Amino acid sequence: MAAEVRNTKQKQAVYEVLLSLDHPTATEVFDRVHETYPSISRGTVFRVLGAFARDGKIRKLQLSDSDDRYDPRMTAHYHARCRGCGRVYDQFLPDVDRLLSGLSLKGFACDGHELEFFGSCENCKKGDE
Ligand SMILES: [Zn+2]
Ligand SMILES: [Zn+2]
Known part of the structure; x- marks a missing residue:
């Protein structure tokens, strides 16, 4: 106990x-x-x-x-990773949700997906200028 x-x-x-x-x-x-x-x-x-x-x-x-x-946040969202500082930013993209929920994969029962974006965050962009 x-x-x-x-x-x-x-x-x-x-x-x-x-x-x-x-x-x-x-x-x-x-x-x-x-x-x-x-x-x-x-x-x-x-x-x-x-x-x-x-x-x-x-x-x-x-x-x-x-x-x-x-990630404790369970609502639908995606991640953008900064190549500069490595930080991961939440992205809420309802248009992408709609698009993906309408997709059907050939010969495959899909039960999940991951989508990752790369680039520079605001902080790192500023540092470059
Ligand atoms: Zn950054
Ligand atoms: Zn997240």
């Missing part, structure tokens, strides 16, 4: 950290959770993240040139 309670607290801590960071990697989540819960292990944090992703509580993002990142 005690382990159960600790488990719930750890899960909650992981989720709160996810909300406070911007598309963090598992290592970034671990580093932050570890500040508050020094006893938590890297394996536990990684396991909790995996379980959240499987349960559909969060999204696991497999972006190019990056370790897997985690």
Whole structure:
């Protein structure tokens, strides 16, 4: 029972950290959770993240040139990655949602997709000028 309670607290801590960071990697989540819960292990944090992703509580993002990142925002959106600073920006594109939902793939039952954009964010563009 005690382990159960600790488990719930750890899960909650992981989720709160996810909300406070911007598309963090598992290592970034671990580093932050570890500040508050020094006893938590890297394996536990990684396991909790995996379980959240499987349960559909969060999204696991497999972006190019990056370790897997985690996103607690479950509403439909896409990601734009800055080649300069590596930051990942949320993009809400209802036109793309409409287009993709109307697509049918030949001989394939599709249950998901990823779409990634690359470029420079405002901050990095300014730095170049
Ligand atoms: Zn940038
Ligand atoms: Zn996102």
